[in-house]
Structure formats: structure tokens, C-alpha cells
Amino acid sequence: MPAAANGDSASPREEEVIRTQGLTKVFPGGVKAVDHLDLSLQRGEIFGLLGPNGAGKTTTVGMLTSMVVPTEGEASVGGVDVIAHPARAKQGIGVVPQTNTLDRSLSVSENLYFHGRFFGMSAREAKSEAARLLEQFWLADRASAAVLELSGGMAQRLMVARAVMHKPAILFLDEPTAGLDPQSRIALWDILHELHADGQTILLTTHYMEEADQLCNRVAVMDHGRILALDTPGALKRSVGADTIVTVSADGRLDELAQLLEARVPGVTHAKRVDSTVQLGVKGSHGVLPAVVTAAEQGGFTVTDLSLAEPTLETVFINLTGKELRD
Amino acid sequence: MATVTTSPGAETDRLATAHRSTTTASWTAYRALLLRDLTVLRKTLNEFLPRTLLQPFLLVFVFTFVFPKIGQGVGGAGNGGPAASAFATLLVAGVVGVTILFQGIQSVALPMVQEFGYTKEIEDRVLAPLPVSMVALAKVTSGAIQGLIAALIVFPIAAVVPANPVHLHVNWPVLLTLAPLACVTASALGLTFGTRFEPRTVPLMFGVVVIPLTFLGCVYYSWTALGPIKVGGFSWLKALVLINPLVYMCEGFRAALTTAPHMSLAVVYLVLAGFAALFLYLGINGFKKRVLS
Numbered sequence: 237m238p239a240a241a242n243g244d245s246a247s248p249r250e251e252e253v254i255r256t257q258g259l260t261k262v263f264p265g266g267v268k269a270v271d272h273l274d275l276s277l278q279r280g281e282i283f284g285l286l287g288p289n290g291a292g293k294t295t296t297v298g299m300l301t302s303m304v305v306p307t308e309g310e311a312s313v314g315g316v317d318v319i320a321h322p323a324r325a326k327q328g329i330g331v332v333p334q335t336n337t338l339d340r341s342l343s344v345s346e347n348l349y350f351h352g353r354f355f356g357m358s359a360r361e362a363k364s365e366a367a368r369l370l371e372q373f374w375l376a377d378r379a380s381a382a383v384l385e386l387s388g389g390m391a392q393r394l395m396v397a398r399a400v401m402h403k404p405a406i407l408f409l410d411e412p413t414a415g416l417d418p419q420s421r422i423a424l425w426d427i428l429h430e431l432h433a434d435g436q437t438i439l440l441t442t443h444y445m446e447e448a449d450q451l452c453n454r455v456a457v458m459d460h461g462r463i464l465a466l467d468t469p470g471a472l473k474r475s476v477g478a479d480t481i482v483t484v485s486a487d488g489r490l491d492e493l494a495q496l497l498e499a500r501v502p503g504v505t506h507a508k509r510v511d512s513t514v515q516l517g518v519k520g521s522h523g524v525l526p527a528v529v530t531a532a533e534q535g536g537f538t539v540t541d542l543s544l545a546e547p548t549l550e551t552v553f554i555n556l557t558g559k560e561l562r563d
Numbered sequence: 564m565a566t567v568t569t570s571p572g573a574e575t576d577r578l579a580t581a582h583r584s585t586t587t588a589s590w591t592a593y594r595a596l597l598l599r600d601l602t603v604l605r606k607t608l609n610e611f612l613p614r615t616l617l618q619p620f621l622l623v624f625v626f627t628f629v630f631p632k633i634g635q636g637v638g639g640a641g642n643g644g645p646a647a648s649a650f651a652t653l654l655v656a657g658v659v660g661v662t663i664l665f666q667g668i669q670s671v672a673l674p675m676v677q678e679f680g681y682t683k684e685i686e687d688r689v690l691a692p693l694p695v696s697m698v699a700l701a702k703v704t705s706g707a708i709q710g711l712i713a714a715l716i717v718f719p720i721a722a723v724v725p726a727n728p729v730h731l732h733v734n735w736p737v738l739l740t741l742a743p744l745a746c747v748t749a750s751a752l753g754l755t756f757g758t759r760f761e762p763r764t765v766p767l768m769f770g771v772v773v774i775p776l777t778f779l780g781c782v783y784y785s786w787t788a789l790g791p792i793k794v795g796g797f798s799w800l801k802a803l804v805l806i807n808p809l810v811y812m813c814e815g816f817r818a819a820l821t822t823a824p825h826m827s828l829a830v831v832y833l834v835l836a837g838f839a840a841l842f843l844y845l846g847i848n849g850f851k852k853r854v855l856s
Contacts, residue, residue: 263856298856302690302855303686303689303690303854303855303856304855304856305855305856321585322694322695323585323589323692323693323694323697324585324588324692326691326693327585327588327692329690331686331690333683333686335683337682337684337685337686338684338687339599339684339688340682340684341603341606341684342599342602342603346602350595350598350599350602351687353591353595353598353599354592354595354596354599354687354688354691355588355592355691355692356587356588356591356592356692398687
């Protein structure tokens with residue numbers, strides 16, 4: 237397994253914060269949400285679980301945070317067996333769930349205060365820590381507001397503040413930016429970068445490839461409860477084998493066009509029909525567009541649109557599954 | 564964004580948290596959960612007081628003030644006199660019992676139905692470092708405390724509002740042991756309901772469960788007085804109501820507060836303890852089932 241791309245990677249004894257072996261969840265009714273998952277997270281890294289809805293990301297987080305009982309397999313978090321000792325494991329876990337689970341009966345600062353008390357802080361400690369976090373997460377002027385008055389972005393920041401308040405060994409974020417406006421999303425990314433710089437180990441799930449690419453030291457591409465590939469975003473993109481992705485829109489039988497282009501265009505690493513386009517992976521983009529057009533026209537196809545792009549994690553996903561990331 | 568302050572002790576803090584004993588951490592979290600519920604209670608006193616006081620007040624007002632004044636008898640009472648006085652005395656215990664039962668529904672079952680059904684707010688409390696069963700237990704405890712407070716503030720109403728004098732005779736040892744037991748039973752019943760009903764079925768909970776519990780709970784009459792209701796020599800109603808936990812609460816309070824005839828105290832304690840254990844078992848299991856998947 238490649239070393240995490242962070243400051244700790246050089247240390248000879250990396251501390252394993254999460255370890256799972258054969259972790260499996262079959263829900264009543266027979267749906268296998270997670271299928272023999274083997275995972276290892278090192279201290280200090282931001283790790284991404286990338287996959288479409290229904291890939292098993294949330295169930296994985298559920299099992300690691302003791303909310304979902306695994307059908308089989310092992311999982312330890314912060315060095316504690318989370319299945320055998322959930323109460324103990326929870327001491328080292330911080331969670332930002334998908335939905336707003338802020339306590340509506342309490343004010344903004346009380347949400348933090350009581351969370352601190354749950355985790356054993358004294359009244360004074362919880363109060364001062366709540367004040368410090370509100371300042372850090374730009375919520376100080378909302379301290380006494382009701383949580384229902386917060387915007388989506390503010391509620392999200394408060395949930396992150398709450399989750400890190402007890403200084404967990406690992407912070408879980410489940411689809412943290414789903415439904416946030418772009419500004420709030422970037423603000424949250426900044427926050428996560430800062431927390432990471434402070435040494436916080438983070439596991440996040442996402443179906444936004446930019447998010448995984450931007451934030452994560454390592455990314456596991458997940459589908460149907462399995463990990464299809466796991467590496468740094470850069471290595472994953474390189475694994476595609478191409479440095480340019482050409483997307484061709486054309487009329488006619490696209491499967492045939494894909495075969496034709498793969499045979500005729502120089503430097504093609506792979507060609508695939510993806511929905512109503514053909515995607516080509518190409519090594520060396522020089523002169524590739526004329527070559528594509530010529531080959532297509534000689535084969536009797538009319539090209540209606542052409543575009544060039546660098547490989548993304550989406551390309552990786554398409555390569556692995558033959559489908560796009562966003563449903 | 565503002566800079567994250569890296570306190571030099573951050574790493575040691577992290578380790579210290581991880582090494583707190585699970586038992587210590589669990590009880591600390593349990594106490595904090597209670598503190599959270601009592602803080603919410605303090606903040607919502609303006610809701611707690613009317614919801615707690617109005618029903619018992621109306622009950623006592625109509626049955627023991629209005630009825631005697633307009634000459635309409637209840638409980639064998641004619642126009643005032645010792646019979647009306649005896650009825651008002653009888654009702655004190657019933658009012659305290661029904662208040663505690665309702666508190667279990669209102670402070671435990673209803674919020675829980677909402678939290679499980681819509682808001683999932685309970686999730687952060689479930690992620691606190693204690694076993695899930697203790698989160699449920701904390702809910703029962705805070706519900707029981709609210710039941711005690713409710714009983715305490717309702718009691719004077721039942722004693723003062725009636726038009727005819729109420730003759731109380733307090734048996735303190737019984738009162739001080741029975742009240743907590745009744746409150747825990749009601750609160751655990753609330754937990755059981757809260758984990759089994761959905762927002763959609765709350766009207767059903769009231770219509771089909773809570774109302775029959777109240778009317779057949781020996782609130783307005785004493786259990787011992789049900790003997791004459793017979794079919795072929797069998798006091799069927801007297802037997803039927805025995806499945807109702809409220810019967811034992813009201814009869815227990817009757818023993819604790821009055822000299823009126825009542826069910827044997829040994830039976831009251833034994834069955835109430837049994838109900839408390841049953842509801843705790845069902846409630847905690849239901850809670851676990853709702854929280855964990």
C-alpha cells in the first residue's frame with residue numbers, strides 16, 4: 237500500500253487509525269451493502285471513499301462509528317475493536333452525518349457545550365472550548381441563536397465543530413458537501429485543510445470527484461460494496477494509462493466507432509462507449525483530434541462534437557465500472 | 564478562515580481521552596445526558612407547565628368543584644357532604660397517577676417519536692461515549708424526574724380545588740418509595756411507546772392505548788369498588804383492569820395519601836416493579852433496534 241501523502245509518511249512507524257478486515261454488511265432482505273472490505277488508514281491522512289449513491293460508503297462509515305452492526309468481519313478504530321467495545325471506541329470518534337442532527341432544543345453554543353460534557357469535559361472547559369470553536373468556525377455571532385435559524389453552510393460548520401470538539405482520533409464526514417452551495421463547499425474544504433494541517437485524521441465519503449481529488453491523500457474507489465481501486469488521486473489518474481481523454485460525440489453505432497478508433501488512432505490506450513459518447517484514452521495528445529475525425533469519417537461516422545481533457549477520478553471510475561459517477 | 568490554534572497539549576489530550584476508562588466515561592456521559600434534558604426542561608417551562616397542569620386541573624375542577632356545585636353526583640356523591648368529600652379524596656391519588664403516566668408519554672414517548680421519525684437529532688447523543696442502552700436509560704431517568712416534578716406541582720391542585728374538603732393521610736415511607744417507582748414505570752412505558760410508534764401513528768397511540776389506560780386505570784374510582792360489576796358471579800372488570808399499570812400506580816397512591824380502601828400494597832409494589840422491568844426491557848431493546856441497523 238502506498239504511503240500516505242502527508243507529513244507523517246516519512247515516519248518509520250505509522251500509526252494505524254482504522255483497520256478493517258473482511259468487513260461485510262448484509263441488510264435484512266439480502267442486500268449486500270458492503271462486501272468484505274479491507275481498509276487501513278494511517279494517522280494524519282485524509283482518506284476519501286469515492287463512489288456513486290448506493291456504493292456502500294455510508295454503511296461503511298456506519299459500521300466504523302458503531303451505528304451499523306456488521307454481518308461479519310473485523311473493524312478497529314483508534315486501536316479499539318469497534319464491534320466488541322463500541323462505547324470505548326466512540327471516545328475517539330467524531331462524526332459529521334449526512335443530515336442535520338443538531339439538537340433543535342438547544343442553542344448554537346449549547347450544542348457544542350453539551351457535546352463537550354458528553355465527552356467528559358468540565359463545565360468550564362466545555363464553555364471555553366465552545367467559545368473557541370465558534371470563533372474558529374465563524375459562528376461566534378450566532379452563539380445564542382436557535383439552530384433552526386442557521387443556513388445550510390453554517391449548520392454544517394457547527395456540525396464539524398461539534399465533531400472535532402472532543403479531539404477525536406478520527407473524524408468521519410459522510411457526504412459533507414452534498415446540498416451545499418459552492419461557496420459553503422469551498423469554506424468547508426478550507427476548514428478540512430486546516431484540520432488536516434493540525435494533524436486530524438479524516439475519513440470522508442463523497443460522490444464528487446473534485447472533492448476527493450482536492451482534499452484526499454488517498455482515495456478508495458467504491459462500487460457495489462467493494463473497493464475497486466485504492467491509491468493517491470495522482471496515481472489513480474495515472475493508472476488510466478493515458479494523459480488525455482478525448483470525448484467524441486457522433487451519430488451511428490458508437491460501440492463500432494469505439495472499436496474503429498481504438499484500431500486506427502495512434503496512441504490510444506482504451507476506447508469505450510459512455511452513454512451517448514465515445515471516450516478515448518490517449519497517450520500524447522499531439523495531432524490526435526485530426527486523427528480521430530479522419531478515422532471516424534473514413535468509417536462513415538459524422539462527428540458532431542469533440543473535446544479534450546485530462547484524466548480525472550471520474551475517468552478512473554468509468555474505466556473501472558463502465559458507468560459515470562453521478563447517477 | 565481563521566487559523567486553527569494548535570495547542571501544545573492537543574496530542575496528549577487526544578491520548579487522555581482515549582484512555583479514560585469506559586465505565587467512567589459512560590457515567591459521565593450519562594450525567595451529561597440528564598443535564599441536557601433538564602436544561603431543555605428549564606428552557607421550555609412555559610410549555611411544560613400548561614401541558615402538565617391543565618389536564619389534572621380540569622379533571623379536578625369539573626369532577627370535584629363543578630359537579631358538587633350543580634348538584635350532579637359522581638362516585639355515589641349527592642349534593643356535597645361526606646360522600647363528595649370521599650370522592651374528592653379518592654380522586655387525589657388518581658390525579659397524581661394519571662399525571663405521572665402522561666408525563667411518561669409527553670416527556671419521553673412524543674419527543675422520541677419525533678426524533679426517530681424526522682429529525683434524527685438523537686444521533687449525536689447516541690454517538691456519545693456510552694453504551695446505547697445507557698442513552699435509553701438516561702432518557703428514562705430524565706422522564707422519571709419530570710414525572711416527579713409534575714406530581715409535585717399537581718398534588719396541591721388536587722388537594723385545594725375541590726369544593727368539599729379532601730382528607731389526606733400521608734404514609735411517607737410508601738409515598739417516597741412508590742412515587743419514584745411509578746415515575747420510572749411511566750417513563751419506561753414512554754420509552755417503549757416512543758420506540759414503537761411512528762409520527763403517523765401517534766393519534767392511534769392516544770386513541771387506542773392512552774385513553775383506555777386512563778379511563779380503565781382506577782383514576783376516578785377505586786379498584787376495590789369494582790367488585791359489583793359481574794357476569795355470572797365473576798367480577799370481570801375488576802379482573803380485566805389488572806393488565807393496566809396505571810391501576811397499580813393509582814391504588815398505590817391511594818394507599819400512600821388516603822385511608823380509603825385500596826389494593827394490597829405488596830401486590831402494588833410487586834406488579835409495578837414487574838411492569839417497570841418489562842417496559843425497561845422492551846424500551847431499551849426497541850431503542851437499540853431503532854438506533855442500530
